[in-house]
Amino acid sequence: xxxxxxxxxxxxxxxxxxxxxxxxxxxxxxxxxxxxxxxxxxxxxxxxxxxxxxxxxxxxxxxxxxxxxxxxxxxxxxxxxxxxxxxxxxxxxxxxxxxxxxxxxxxxxxxxxxxxxxxxxxxxxxxxxxxxxxxxxxxxxxxxxxxxxxxxxxxxxxxxxxxxxxxxxxxxxxxxxxxxxxxxxxxxxxxxxxxxxxxxxxxxxxxxxxxxxxxxxxxxxxxxxxxxxxxxxxxxxxxxx
Amino acid sequence: xxxxxxxxxxxxxxxxxxxxxxxxxxxxxxxxxxxxxxxxxxxxxxxxxxxxxxxxxxxxxxxxxxxxxxxxxxxxxxxxxxxxxxxxxxxxxxxxxxxxxxxxxxxxxxxxxxxxxxxxxxxxxxxxxxxxxxxxxxxxxxxxxxxxxxxxxxxxxxxxxxxxxxxxxxxxxxxxxxxxxxxxxxxxxxxxxxxxxxxxxxxxxxxxxxxxxxxxxxxxxxxxxxxxxxxxxxxxxxxxxxxxxxxxxxxxxxxxxxxxxxxxxxxxxxxxxxxxxxxxxxxxxxxxxxxxxxxxxxxxxxxxxxxxxxxxxxxxxxxxxxxxxxxxxxxxxxxxxxxxxxxxxxxxxxxxxxxxxxxxxxxxxxxxxxxxxxxxxxxxxxxxxxxxxxxxxxxxxxxxxxxxxxxxxxxxxxxxxxxxxxxxxxxxxxxxxxxxxxxxxxxxxxxxxxxxxxxxxxxxxxxxxxxxxxxxxxxxxxxxxxxxxxxxxxxxxxxxxxxxxxxxxxxxxxxxxxxxxxxxxx
Numbered sequence: 001x002x003x004x005x006x007x008x009x010x011x012x013x014x015x016x017x018x019x020x021x022x023x024x025x026x027x028x029x030x031x032x033x034x035x036x037x038x039x040x041x042x043x044x045x046x047x048x049x050x051x052x053x054x055x056x057x058x059x060x061x062x063x064x065x066x067x068x069x070x071x072x073x074x075x076x077x078x079x080x081x082x083x084x085x086x087x088x089x090x091x092x093x094x095x096x097x098x099x100x101x102x103x104x105x106x107x108x109x110x111x112x113x114x115x116x117x118x119x120x121x122x123x124x125x126x127x128x129x130x131x132x133x134x135x136x137x138x139x140x141x142x143x144x145x146x147x148x149x150x151x152x153x154x155x156x157x158x159x160x161x162x163x164x165x166x167x168x169x170x171x172x173x174x175x176x177x178x179x180x181x182x183x184x185x186x187x188x189x190x191x192x193x194x195x196x197x198x199x200x201x202x203x204x205x206x207x208x209x210x211x212x213x214x215x216x217x218x219x220x221x222x223x224x225x226x227x228x229x230x231x232x233x234x235x236x237x238x239x240x241x
Numbered sequence: 242x243x244x245x246x247x248x249x250x251x252x253x254x255x256x257x258x259x260x261x262x263x264x265x266x267x268x269x270x271x272x273x274x275x276x277x278x279x280x281x282x283x284x285x286x287x288x289x290x291x292x293x294x295x296x297x298x299x300x301x302x303x304x305x306x307x308x309x310x311x312x313x314x315x316x317x318x319x320x321x322x323x324x325x326x327x328x329x330x331x332x333x334x335x336x337x338x339x340x341x342x343x344x345x346x347x348x349x350x351x352x353x354x355x356x357x358x359x360x361x362x363x364x365x366x367x368x369x370x371x372x373x374x375x376x377x378x379x380x381x382x383x384x385x386x387x388x389x390x391x392x393x394x395x396x397x398x399x400x401x402x403x404x405x406x407x408x409x410x411x412x413x414x415x416x417x418x419x420x421x422x423x424x425x426x427x428x429x430x431x432x433x434x435x436x437x438x439x440x441x442x443x444x445x446x447x448x449x450x451x452x453x454x455x456x457x458x459x460x461x462x463x464x465x466x467x468x469x470x471x472x473x474x475x476x477x478x479x480x481x482x483x484x485x486x487x488x489x490x491x492x493x494x495x496x497x498x499x500x501x502x503x504x505x506x507x508x509x510x511x512x513x514x515x516x517x518x519x520x521x522x523x524x525x526x527x528x529x530x531x532x533x534x535x536x537x538x539x540x541x542x543x544x545x546x547x548x549x550x551x552x553x554x555x556x557x558x559x560x561x562x563x564x565x566x567x568x569x570x571x572x573x574x575x576x577x578x579x580x581x582x583x584x585x586x587x588x589x590x591x592x593x594x595x596x597x598x599x600x601x602x603x604x605x606x607x608x609x610x611x612x613x614x615x616x617x618x619x620x621x622x623x624x625x626x627x628x629x630x631x632x633x634x635x636x637x638x639x640x641x642x643x644x645x646x647x648x649x650x651x652x653x654x655x656x657x658x659x660x661x662x663x664x665x666x667x668x669x670x671x672x673x674x675x676x677x678x679x680x681x682x683x684x685x686x687x688x689x690x691x692x693x694x695x696x697x698x699x700x701x702x703x704x705x706x707x708x709x710x711x712x713x714x715x716x717x718x719x720x721x722x723x724x725x726x727x728x729x730x731x732x733x734x735x736x737x738x739x740x741x742x743x744x745x746x747x748x749x750x751x752x753x754x755x756x757x758x759x760x761x762x763x
Contacts, residue, residue: 015668016668018634019633019668022639022672023676026676027675027676032675035671035675038668039671040664041664041667042658042662042663042664043658043662043666043667043670044659045662046659047545047574047751049441049545051438051441052442055434055441104442212635213635214635
């Protein structure tokens with residue numbers, strides 16, 4: 001496996017890549033990318049009431065004045081976007097990843113902080129699979145600096161809650177409950193990173209006969225490092241397109 | 242004018258939701274009390290031909306011209322659907338009252354009696370609910386009833402119930418105005434969220450507190466001589482401090498005055514269900530029937546589920562209400578609580594003579610029962626969670642497994658992930674499942690110990706008899722003895738199979754036999 005890094009999310013990422021490296025001779029690159037993308041989630045509890053995700057959103061918005069925001073409900077996401085905002089420009093992401101059990105406490109904190117600090121857009125998983133994903137809450141901001149500031153505030157406000165953690169994102173704070181990403185063109189940050197890692201592993205899969213998966217994973221990530229340092233990337237570091 | 246001459250119109254307020262991966266759509270009319278209907282895409286395409294007014298025959302001909310279908314066969318096949326769509330007023334006769342668009346009778350900022358409207362809650366064809374404030378800032382609710390047939394009775398019953406129920410947690414009447422179709426009421430606002438939603442994030446003690454508070458509210462209402470007549474969690478609002486308010490008294494009965502009955506659902510009592518099943522009008526609401534409804538709600542608040550499985554078509558649902566006993570708690574996925582289950586069984590007895598003599602007596606019995614300790618759910622099998630580590634890609638299992646073995650490992654990990662919520666098992670399940678190209682392990686033969694254990698668990702879920710669960714646990718121990726992680730993973734026999742069975746025994750309502758496709762899709 002990769003050398004441990006200080007951050008919990010970096011370790012989650014390294015573990016996911018190591019597992020994908022072991023799998024790479026056996027599956028196509030797109031399936032490899034899918035396995036990487038799903039990493040960090042948890043299985044849906046069959047006894048979970050399907051109304052819970054939207055109820056938690058309703059409770060979180062109830063005390064807030066959201067007249068300046070439009071609420072949009074899709075099948076899997078519930079979103080809020082400030083009126084008049086150009087969403088294509090909101091490429092700086094904050095992931096908030098409490099465990100499912102901590103979501104009722106975390107969501108009101110996230111929503112309140114988002115409104116008070118003028119976050120222009122955010123979304124929350126609106127069904128059972130959505131709240132079991134690692135990236136169950138995503139905030140979108142127009143600049144890296146603003147995103148860093150809000151992420152730091154969120155990490156502080158949520159520090160006492162248990163974190164699930166989003167692999168392939170830059171950890172903010174001690175627990176990994178808050179992290180950062182930056183969309184690539186029109187592609188989501190994690191989708192872009194997972195696809196790049198999967199392709200790098202797939203391209204070097206023939207070497208698995210000679211080297212162990214952990215080393216293959218290390219080498220694939222090193223090869224990508226000039227473009228996307230997926231393990232140690234953190235807010236402020238450049239991200240190549 | 243005969244039916245053949247009537248020109249029908251697909252109403253402009255109709256909304257259609259395409260269901261993913263399905264050949265059906267959900268169609269409903271905005272503002273209607275009729276629930277949305279599932280219809281085939283073909284039937285919806287036919288209904289779309291009525292966007293402009295047409296007779297049924299002309300609509301079918303237009304559809305057939307566009308699709309190439311044979312007109313007589315189409316009319317024959319679609320007739321039932323067309324009738325159903327006219328009954329639910331999705332298709333309406335052009336020019337009649339049902340063809341009118343849904344319109345709001347009020348708007349934000351408007352003055353209604355002493356109240357100024359601030360926010361819309363709900364607008365239906367026959368009624369409206371608005372939030373509003375009084376001049377001193379007090380928050381109120383404006384309720385408008387506008388239905389020629391039922392409206393005056395609904396308002397009269399609501400006014401009577403509110404007047405007599407003032408010692409119960411019901412809204413206070415601030416102002417009202419009657420009309421030939423009902424009228425307008427300004428009521429004090431009852432805070433809180435629907436009782437079943439309030440319990441969704443509550444722990445066991447929170448659920449118990451809410452359930453008892455709800456029963457207390459109904460005891461107080463009955464003491465005022467009022468039967469609610471419309472018991473369901475949406476009409477019972479609960480604050481975060483478990484304070485309860487009951488709303489919506491349009492079907493209430495005060496001191497024996499008969500009122501209309503609800504037409505179905507999990508809160509319908511067995512006698513009313515039996516009457517509806519026999520196409521008879523249900524008898525007058527009485528306290529025993531309302532006790533049944535309140536007990537059904539208590540069951541839902543404590544377990545998150547209905548006492549009966551009513552996920553079936555209406556006639557069968559009515560039969561189950563009229564004849565069946567409530568499911569054991571274990572059957573709906575929660576830990577047994579035998580004392581409480583016994584009390585609820587009595588309050589939910591099919592024969593009203595077997596229920597408690599009053600809601601107050603039921604409340605006393607429930608209070609005592611909830612004071613007894615409940616059987617705690619077993620913790621997840623620690624040995625199995627610890628053992629998941631050897632199934633990582635740097636362990637011996639990954640190095641030695643073939644596709645068949647990988648299918649066993651993938652299944653085991655998926656079940657551990659589902660039953661425990663363990664994230665490592667979840668990630669590894671995807672890796673192993675991809676490795677074996679998502680193939681499932683074989684289903685065990687019917688005489689094998691694993692199959693017998695699952696049958697015993699199914700019997701436990703169905704009946705609640707602990708002997709079935711003990712039998713399943715015994716088989717789990719016999720299948721493989723203690724777990725040895727150096728054994729190859731096999732979910733049909735041996736130590737891994739036994740450990741998985743022990744884990745399945747901890748959550749019998751969601752137990753799944755190896756190789757059953759649904760569980761693998763989670």
